[in-house]
Amino acid sequence: MVTVMLAIGLSVFAQVSNSSDSILFHKLYNEALKNGETDMNLRYLTSRIGARISGSLQAQQTVEWTKKVLAQYKPDSIYLQPVTVPHWVRGTKEISYYTVKGRRVRMDVAALGRSISTDGLLTAGVVEVRSWAELAALPNKAVKGKFVFFNRAMDAGEIETFKAYLGAADQRAQGAIAASRRGAVGALVRSLTPAKDDYPHTGAMSYDTAVPKIPAAALSTNSADLLSDALKKDPSLHYTLRMHCVQLPDVQSYNVIAEIRGTKYPDEYVTVGAHLDTWDLSEGASDDGAGLVQAMEVLRLFRATALQPERTVRIILYMNEEAGAHGAIEYAKQARLRNEKHIAVIESDAGGFAPRGFRIETTPEAMARFQQWKELFIPYKAGDIQLQQRGVDLVPMKEQATALISLDCDDSRLFYIHHSVLDTYDKINPREVAMGAATMAAMVALVSKYGL
Amino acid sequence: MVTVMLAIGLSVFAQVSNSSDSILFHKLYNEALKNGETDMNLRYLTSRIGARISGSLQAQQTVEWTKKVLAQYKPDSIYLQPVTVPHWVRGTKEISYYTVKGRRVRMDVAALGRSISTDGLLTAGVVEVRSWAELAALPNKAVKGKFVFFNRAMDAGEIETFKAYLGAADQRAQGAIAASRRGAVGALVRSLTPAKDDYPHTGAMSYDTAVPKIPAAALSTNSADLLSDALKKDPSLHYTLRMHCVQLPDVQSYNVIAEIRGTKYPDEYVTVGAHLDTWDLSEGASDDGAGLVQAMEVLRLFRATALQPERTVRIILYMNEEAGAHGAIEYAKQARLRNEKHIAVIESDAGGFAPRGFRIETTPEAMARFQQWKELFIPYKAGDIQLQQRGVDLVPMKEQATALISLDCDDSRLFYIHHSVLDTYDKINPREVAMGAATMAAMVALVSKYGL
Numbered sequence: 001m002v003t004v005m006l007a008i009g010l011s012v013f014a015q016v017s018n019s020s021d022s023i024l025f026h027k028l029y030n031e032a033l034k035n036g037e038t039d040m041n042l043r044y045l046t047s048r049i050g051a052r053i054s055g056s057l058q059a060q061q062t063v064e065w066t067k068k069v070l071a072q073y074k075p076d077s078i079y080l081q082p083v084t085v086p087h088w089v090r091g092t093k094e095i096s097y098y099t100v101k102g103r104r105v106r107m108d109v110a111a112l113g114r115s116i117s118t119d120g121l122l123t124a125g126v127v128e129v130r131s132w133a134e135l136a137a138l139p140n141k142a143v144k145g146k147f148v149f150f151n152r153a154m155d156a157g158e159i160e161t162f163k164a165y166l167g168a169a170d171q172r173a174q175g176a177i178a179a180s181r182r183g184a185v186g187a188l189v190r191s192l193t194p195a196k197d198d199y200p201h202t203g204a205m206s207y208d209t210a211v212p213k214i215p216a217a218a219l220s221t222n223s224a225d226l227l228s229d230a231l232k233k234d235p236s237l238h239y240t241l242r243m244h245c246v247q248l249p250d251v252q253s254y255n256v257i258a259e260i261r262g263t264k265y266p267d268e269y270v271t272v273g274a275h276l277d278t279w280d281l282s283e284g285a286s287d288d289g290a291g292l293v294q295a296m297e298v299l300r301l302f303r304a305t306a307l308q309p310e311r312t313v314r315i316i317l318y319m320n321e322e323a324g325a326h327g328a329i330e331y332a333k334q335a336r337l338r339n340e341k342h343i344a345v346i347e348s349d350a351g352g353f354a355p356r357g358f359r360i361e362t363t364p365e366a367m368a369r370f371q372q373w374k375e376l377f378i379p380y381k382a383g384d385i386q387l388q389q390r391g392v393d394l395v396p397m398k399e400q401a402t403a404l405i406s407l408d409c410d411d412s413r414l415f416y417i418h419h420s421v422l423d424t425y426d427k428i429n430p431r432e433v434a435m436g437a438a439t440m441a442a443m444v445a446l447v448s449k450y451g452l
Numbered sequence: 453m454v455t456v457m458l459a460i461g462l463s464v465f466a467q468v469s470n471s472s473d474s475i476l477f478h479k480l481y482n483e484a485l486k487n488g489e490t491d492m493n494l495r496y497l498t499s500r501i502g503a504r505i506s507g508s509l510q511a512q513q514t515v516e517w518t519k520k521v522l523a524q525y526k527p528d529s530i531y532l533q534p535v536t537v538p539h540w541v542r543g544t545k546e547i548s549y550y551t552v553k554g555r556r557v558r559m560d561v562a563a564l565g566r567s568i569s570t571d572g573l574l575t576a577g578v579v580e581v582r583s584w585a586e587l588a589a590l591p592n593k594a595v596k597g598k599f600v601f602f603n604r605a606m607d608a609g610e611i612e613t614f615k616a617y618l619g620a621a622d623q624r625a626q627g628a629i630a631a632s633r634r635g636a637v638g639a640l641v642r643s644l645t646p647a648k649d650d651y652p653h654t655g656a657m658s659y660d661t662a663v664p665k666i667p668a669a670a671l672s673t674n675s676a677d678l679l680s681d682a683l684k685k686d687p688s689l690h691y692t693l694r695m696h697c698v699q700l701p702d703v704q705s706y707n708v709i710a711e712i713r714g715t716k717y718p719d720e721y722v723t724v725g726a727h728l729d730t731w732d733l734s735e736g737a738s739d740d741g742a743g744l745v746q747a748m749e750v751l752r753l754f755r756a757t758a759l760q761p762e763r764t765v766r767i768i769l770y771m772n773e774e775a776g777a778h779g780a781i782e783y784a785k786q787a788r789l790r791n792e793k794h795i796a797v798i799e800s801d802a803g804g805f806a807p808r809g810f811r812i813e814t815t816p817e818a819m820a821r822f823q824q825w826k827e828l829f830i831p832y833k834a835g836d837i838q839l840q841q842r843g844v845d846l847v848p849m850k851e852q853a854t855a856l857i858s859l860d861c862d863d864s865r866l867f868y869i870h871h872s873v874l875d876t877y878d879k880i881n882p883r884e885v886a887m888g889a890a891t892m893a894a895m896v897a898l899v900s901k902y903g904l
Binding site: 029030033034156157159161194195354356379380381384410412413416429430431432435 | 481482485486608609611613646647806808831832833836862864865868881882883884887
């Protein structure tokens, strides 16, 4: 152990002494903080375009607007990559309440993304579970013809909120399938947020062709607590839900791609991206508006600091991360068909808060390289570099890229607003977004200079 | 260098292997995150009491309310420490505009704390400076009878925003004195914020008995930019200011103190505190509402986890940090009179955002001890421990305490809202405040267990 520390200590020292990288970092952060355009762009995106669920007019506007912004930053090339995406719409606001002794108590709900409608008012009993084991242990008659209410909360004591999220998100993703398999008529899922409030948080759910599709909705945490209490007093209460959502025909859409050609290895690629689409409940300032303007800013920062990458840097804005990652899958498919060599694929989709570092999936050898670079990021408070898979849009490149790199941000605030009406511009701090853009640009600069 | 690394490496290892401290940390954070009362208390403070400038009724209400809350957490003793404080009031909202070619352009301003009024409308020319050197270089006739407009912005490129703040705050603190010395009739100061917006940020200014007192006001950054542009076009424009502020007679007020007696060294003290008062423009959720509820939470966390400190832990809520730190000065005076031995004085007054670590002023020997503890804080993302003096309320204890310790928080957001109408409850994240409370409690636990 002592030897290892020594070795790392020395190589870090060697790296830190590379003052040209330190100077480059300073230039990038300084430019982002003093002349950055992330805030101006995020304000435009959130106020002029707003929610941009895949398949929508606003999603198409986002494609056109980001292409225009990137063109202003003078890439060597810019183009749209066609991708076919689903088009789900919520329709009129949901109606939802439970009834005890003739009294209706209104619930705050939102259809989960991709859910079918209820086809009119759907009224049934409710059975509450907090785990798959609890559901499995229930006799058939306790589930059949009812709503299954998945009420496991995010673990408030978990320090990594992404872990707390993943520890409860299975209910949203798989709840309708598991409930339908047992003969339930609907799935109600506690919203994935640490807050106790009245805002439902939507997000992707799934169906399985082997069982009937049943409607699925998110309940606000206050509504979930109320319903849970009411069920304790009266397990036979009835719940009513009306959802108007519909899956429209698929739509022709696009990824947006811009490039700076590498001076030395133009056929080796370092990509940096974010996703164009959002859910429909809010303007998606955090998910992933911040990431989108950060990815575009990387191009601006390279141009403003006259940085010529040795490998080709590709800005890639993915369509439809939220409902199937069709854009990312198409990007990976095209890269494979063209036999493109990807050194690293980088993304920002962690909320746009104060950057802390990176979460990276890569080889041990490449990870050692990233750990050497760590010291360069520490003065910018972004030196927390850990091995972990995170980004949905990076996964399709898993077999083709040496490293999948996600910008990591302070994770305190994201899940309070994620996928809900609360994800608005005022929750985002301009300086944090600018710092994140510089942090991504710095990583792109290192990988495009040194390779992996 | 290699030897030093080795030595630190080994002692860190020894420390980390002390699993009882790790377990204690886990207990404290878990309790704060799952059952914490910081959010409930902050909501009460900001919505039911609100702004609480020293000398005000609300300041007195805060004394009474915090004493009540602390009493509920069952300290071994609780008492009020009398302290005489100034009582400055803003009065009616300020009137301010400049006039060019008969057209009035309204400016967003706020009197600086402790400023005198203008005694009716005050109209004069304006001379703009960005440094003391610029002011010194001006001929007397360019300054005499005018407003001096101090328009140096916070350095947007500075990574540590506290440094950027201190790099511009001298204008607010000393501007009126320097301007008056040159015969000016008033001081206008650019607000200390990284934002470009319409909100003036107030804060303490000073007078010197050697020169006449002149009124001093903060301009919003947008107003400052507008005025600066207008002066370029017409250096002879006139500026009008009316402020109604007045210094009322001093008021009897209090520090609030609660103690858990040390089991082994009851006569050795570890204090943990925050300040009761705010400026008058907002409810002070961040400055220092968050710190106040965190300091109280430390007591609750000790009781909830049945933690018995070996040294006496003293919660100290200081009155009047904002306008002279009279509470902290009185506390230090009383401690000196009683010859109390203070091991460490700890405070939270950095905004209540995600905790990053601590800023500490202490001896090299004690600092080595803190660096050993660092590894315990890293899993909670609060391992950034640096030598630096920060807390205003700690300074009076400089000669009497081994260490002055300030909780350090993510500094991205503070100065956007600091001392302005923007410092409201909605800017604060409940989880960040809870994490900060646990981080302080953990530091109190270590110092009260091991000493320094």
